[in-house]
Amino acid sequence: NRKASVVMWMNDLFTVGAFVVIGIVLNRIVDWIFTAIEQQGSHFTHLEFFKRIANVVVIIVITYSLAQQFEVTRELSTALLQSGSLILAIATFAAQHTLSNVISGFSISFTSPYAVGDKIRVTQGSSIIAEGIVTDITLRHTIISQYNGESCIVPNSVIDSSVITNTNFTENVGNFMEVTIAFDSDIRKAMSILQKICIDHKLTLNTEENTVTAKAILADGIALKTTVWTKTLDENFQACSDIRIQLVQEFHENGIIIPYQTVTVQHKN
Numbered sequence: 502n503r504k505a506s507v508v509m510w511m512n513d514l515f516t517v518g519a520f521v522v523i524g525i526v527l528n529r530i531v532d533w534i535f536t537a538i539e540q541q542g543s544h545f546t547h548l549e550f551f552k553r554i555a556n557v558v559v560i561i562v563i564t565y566s567l568a569q570q571f572e573v574t575r576e577l578s579t580a581l582l583q584s585g586s587l588i589l590a591i592a593t594f595a596a597q598h599t600l601s602n603v604i605s606g607f608s609i610s611f612t613s614p615y616a617v618g619d620k621i622r623v624t625q626g627s628s629i630i631a632e633g634i635v636t637d638i639t640l641r642h643t644i645i646s647q648y649n650g651e652s653c654i655v656p657n658s659v660i661d662s663s664v665i666t667n668t669n670f671t672e673n674v675g676n677f678m679e680v681t682i683a684f685d686s687d688i689r690k691a692m693s694i695l696q697k698i699c700i701d702h703k704l705t706l707n708t709e710e711n712t713v714t715a716k717a718i719l720a721d722g723i724a725l726k727t728t729v730w731t732k733t734l735d736e737n738f739q740a741c742s743d744i745r746i747q748l749v750q751e752f753h754e755n756g757i758i759i760p761y762q763t764v765t766v767q768h769k770n
Contacts, residue, residue, distance in 0.1 A: 520566065619635050683758035704740040
């Protein structure tokens with residue numbers, strides 16, 4: 502009897518060891534698969550998260566299968582599995598909103614409409630929810646660092662149902678440049694100055710094909726309009742700033758007036 506119990510104990514130990522080895526091998530295979538996906542250039546926002554989920558699933562399956570091999574743990578593992586299913590169902594019902602964000606997080610991960618470092622604008626209808634640089638993406642929310650220094654934490658379910666404008670998807674960025682000049686100014690000269698400044702700037706991609714047009718006749722003057730093209734959005738901000746400063750200087754030197762509104766107050770004695 503003692504010899505038989507030793508043999509049984511050795512068999513149980515071998516079974517446990519075999520399942521542990523199988524679990525380790527399966528997790529190594531999971532790690533290898535995800536590493537291969539990453540090396541092939543496939544980009545998923547939550548690739549590391551998916552790998553951890555796969556590792557946990559392997560551990561749960563191996564643990565449950567091992568528990569089924571012994572009479573003393575078979576009934577306990579079955580009861581825990583049934584209880585876990587009930588708890589999972591209750592938790593799913595109680596956390597519908599959170600699960601909605603998680604599901605949207607998976608959707609964003611696979612479709613990749615944006616990534617960390619991208620400049621995006623999230624719009625619903627005519628309202629801009631957030632605009633800035635993506636600094637972090639989780640399964641629940643996306644953190645957008647706005648241009649005023651604030652961080653906007655937007656739930657993924659909101660983003661998933663919104664219109665996303667991603668400037669990183671475009672090769673070049675264009676921004677309208679408008680300026681109003683007085684009626685008695687030399688319009689052709691003003692248009693030529695504006696075009697030349699835009700073409701000569703080191704950050705712009707403008708050529709002579711990017712013309713300046715008279716957009717409208719306003720109450721205080723004529724509005725001139727052109728488009729400033731650059732490679733990136735950051736460069737566009739800087740180029741437009743430099744162009745506005747130089748434009749004011751050259752208009753002043755060439756006698757071209759930028760009108761401004763004045764108010765005349767008459768005082769009666």
